Amino acid sequence: MDSALIPEGVKRCSFRSFCLWLLVIFAVIGWGVLGGFLVLWKGLNQTGLNDSFGFGLYITADLAVIALGAGAFFTGFLTYVIGKKELKDIISLAVVVGFICYTGAQVVLLLEIGQPIRGWLSFWHPNVHSMLTEVIFCITCYTIVLTIEYLPLILENRQLDKVPEFHFFSHNLHEIMVVFAATGTFLSFFHQGSLGGLYGVMFARPFAFREGFFIWPWTFFLFVASAIASGPALTILVCMMLQGITRKQLVRREAISLLAKVTGYLLAFYLVFKFLDTWWWATSTAPAMGISFSEFYQAPYGIWLLIAELGICGILPAIILLTPRAREDDVWLIIACVLNCAGIVINRFVFTVQNLALPVLPFENLEIYVPTWQEWAPTAALIAYGALLLSVSYRYLPMFPRERELNPLD
Amino acid sequence: MSGNKANGIRYGMVIDVDKCTGCMACSVACQQENNVSFREDETDKLRSITWLEVYSLHNGKPYPEHRQAYLPRPCLHCDTPPYPPCTFVCPVNATQRDEETGLVNHIPVRCIGCRYCISACSYHARYFNWWDPKWPKPMEAMLTPDVSTRMRGVVEKCTMCVHRLQLAKEKAFMEGRRELHEGEYVPACVEACPAKAMTFGNLLDSHSEVAKLAKSPHAFRLLERLGTEPKVYYLSTQDWIRKLADNVI
Numbered sequence: 001m002d003s004a005l006i007p008e009g010v011k012r013c014s015f016r017s018f019c020l021w022l023l024v025i026f027a028v029i030g031w032g033v034l035g036g037f038l039v040l041w042k043g044l045n046q047t048g049l050n051d052s053f054g055f056g057l058y059i060t061a062d063l064a065v066i067a068l069g070a071g072a073f074f075t076g077f078l079t080y081v082i083g084k085k086e087l088k089d090i091i092s093l094a095v096v097v098g099f100i101c102y103t104g105a106q107v108v109l110l111l112e113i114g115q116p117i118r119g120w121l122s123f124w125h126p127n128v129h130s131m132l133t134e135v136i137f138c139i140t141c142y143t144i145v146l147t148i149e150y151l152p153l154i155l156e157n158r159q160l161d162k163v164p165e166f167h168f169f170s171h172n173l174h175e176i177m178v179v180f181a182a183t184g185t186f187l188s189f190f191h192q193g194s195l196g197g198l199y200g201v202m203f204a205r206p207f208a209f210r211e212g213f214f215i216w217p218w219t220f221f222l223f224v225a226s227a228i229a230s231g232p233a234l235t236i237l238v239c240m241m242l243q244g245i246t247r248k249q250l251v252r253r254e255a256i257s258l259l260a261k262v263t264g265y266l267l268a269f270y271l272v273f274k275f276l277d278t279w280w281w282a283t284s285t286a287p288a289m290g291i292s293f294s295e296f297y298q299a300p301y302g303i304w305l306l307i308a309e310l311g312i313c314g315i316l317p318a319i320i321l322l323t324p325r326a327r328e329d330d331v332w333l334i335i336a337c338v339l340n341c342a343g344i345v346i347n348r349f350v351f352t353v354q355n356l357a358l359p360v361l362p363f364e365n366l367e368i369y370v371p372t373w374q375e376w377a378p379t380a381a382l383i384a385y386g387a388l389l390l391s392v393s394y395r396y397l398p399m400f401p402r403e404r405e406l407n408p409l410d
Numbered sequence: 411m412s413g414n415k416a417n418g419i420r421y422g423m424v425i426d427v428d429k430c431t432g433c434m435a436c437s438v439a440c441q442q443e444n445n446v447s448f449r450e451d452e453t454d455k456l457r458s459i460t461w462l463e464v465y466s467l468h469n470g471k472p473y474p475e476h477r478q479a480y481l482p483r484p485c486l487h488c489d490t491p492p493y494p495p496c497t498f499v500c501p502v503n504a505t506q507r508d509e510e511t512g513l514v515n516h517i518p519v520r521c522i523g524c525r526y527c528i529s530a531c532s533y534h535a536r537y538f539n540w541w542d543p544k545w546p547k548p549m550e551a552m553l554t555p556d557v558s559t560r561m562r563g564v565v566e567k568c569t570m571c572v573h574r575l576q577l578a579k580e581k582a583f584m585e586g587r588r589e590l591h592e593g594e595y596v597p598a599c600v601e602a603c604p605a606k607a608m609t610f611g612n613l614l615d616s617h618s619e620v621a622k623l624a625k626s627p628h629a630f631r632l633l634e635r636l637g638t639e640p641k642v643y644y645l646s647t648q649d650w651i652r653k654l655a656d657n658v659i
């Protein structure tokens with residue numbers, strides 16, 4: 001039925017199967033829309049947030065997907081700026097994943113603010129000292145860059161490509177993609193770093209606060225490093241997932257291996273500095289504020305979070321990714337990427353929720369945050385939105401340039 | 411309170427914890443003066459708006475050594491250089507410190523409700539409007555006309571009744587004065603305290619009562635180690651209360 005839209009020389013599932021799959025996706029998105037609508041209509045009282053937890057699941061999800069979306073800018077940087085040509089196999093996928101992450105995060109952010117119709121005031125009355133201002137500006141600009149990067153892929157659709165104007169426009173965009181890759185790298189560097197500063201500058205919150213050199217440039221680069229160490233892991237994971245579902249090899253192994261190797265080195269680099277950061281914070285910054293390291297880890301936000309973040313989801317995937325034999329094995333590679341991505345989610349959760357749960361005033365108590373379904377539903381819808389865009393892009397766009405060559409039709 | 415502006419103005423407060431009986435008159439006066447909304451069911455204290463929270467403190471010892479005290483906590487209007495924790499983070503400049511008075515204000519109609527300021531404040535002095543503010547019918551007529559009500563989805567906090575400062579300034583202007591007399595501007599909580607436990611005024615005026623009390627050997631501030639420089643001081647002769655004011659390893 002839709003064969004005219006499917007790229008030439010590749011095989012796709014039947015339209016009926018595709019529609020059934022879309023039905024599942026739309027069911028999840030519908031659930032998310034219902035949750036989001038209730039939040040917009042009735043207010044944030046629909047969530048589990050309160051005056052102790054100004055931030056919760058929405059912000060955790062936002063920060064995590066923005067970090068995981070770093071695969072787009074970093075793969076673009078490696079492909080176009082550094083010149084790693086083998087990554088051209090996977091760059092379109094990285095862009096689509098990045099686009100999903102950033103646009104999804106912005107929709108969730110709209111639910112997160114109490115007055116969404118005043119969101120534009122962030123541009124009208126910007127506080128130049130606020131890290132959030134920097135994040136808002138950079139994320140908006142980078143989403144525009146990602147849209148520009150995604151556009152040539154859309155215009156390469158079999159039918160759209162027949163329109164000469166679209167064809168030439170897309171071709172010319174490809175020619176200057178290095179400019180957008182460099183711009184994306186610049187913008188992404190800023191807001192990934194500022195997201196760390198978002199918490200690091202809160203000098204009245206000893207859990208997140210970092211002082212002097214440990215806020216700038218330390219935290220800034222630490223958050224950039226954490227994003228570029230985990231973002232490509234999500235790109236690899238999505239690629240492996242697509243290959244598993246379609247039972248096809250979509251990119252050459254060397255592209256995945258290179259990205260996995262780079263991710264491993266970056267994760268190891270990040271962990272060295274993260275351990276130094278944690279050590280300095282635990283032995284110097286926090287005690288100076290009158291709080292001991294053990295006081296930060298109270299049930300249910302116990303020390304297990306630190307072990308899970310830096311050990312199980314940090315050291316372990318780094319070892320796997322740095323071991324050539326392990327990263328060449330699909331199962332180990334998937335385990336490493338899942339753990340790597342989980343590590344960054346825990347990191348953002350810890351800075352968002354655990355940070356706020358801890359009482360700063362000695363006579364206050366530890367509070368516990370439990371998200372409601374109105375928070376889970378839009379978060380699940382964000383993932384479903386990703387599945388939708390990936391499914392549609394894979395079916396109708398030449399997302400994998402080597403697909404035809406790697407899977408010749410009989 | 412004091413009109414002496416020789417050293418500038420930094421409005422602040424001293425609360426004598428030893429005098430406070432925990433009657434909550436300050437909290438009620440604040441609620442009424444500033445049109446703070448409430449709900450029929452106020453059991454969820456993490457979502458109720460209490461600009462002036464009164465904490466109940468105890469020394470943790472059993473009878474007969476057990477001791478109890480009450481600690482009223484308005485917004486502490488931090489004097490942190492260059493910016494207080496909350497104003498520093500606000501992305502839309504909806505909250506700023508007035509450098510003429512030292513009071514940290516908040517503009518509800520500009521607030522986008524991101525709650526970054528709530529997260530940045532270690533004193534939990536900021537509150538979010540989780541619901542549309544509503545008052546029972548007869549109470550709507552009793553709202554203070556000088557204070558605008560806030561809407562759902564924005565943050566609010568103690569302003570030290572800054573509208574009273576504005577009224578006092580207007581009165582002084584009409585009388586041809588540029589400076590305020592002592593006691594011309596006091597927040598509603600200070601006025602309502604029956605135990606006279608709260609003193610308000612210009613901390614930079616060495617002749618003012620508040621400045622003298624702030625220099626008392628029994629004076630302390632909450633979480634001094636964080637460097638937030640709050641302009642609300644507390645007084646107590648009891649060691650266990652002073653120890654509760656800050657985190658110590």
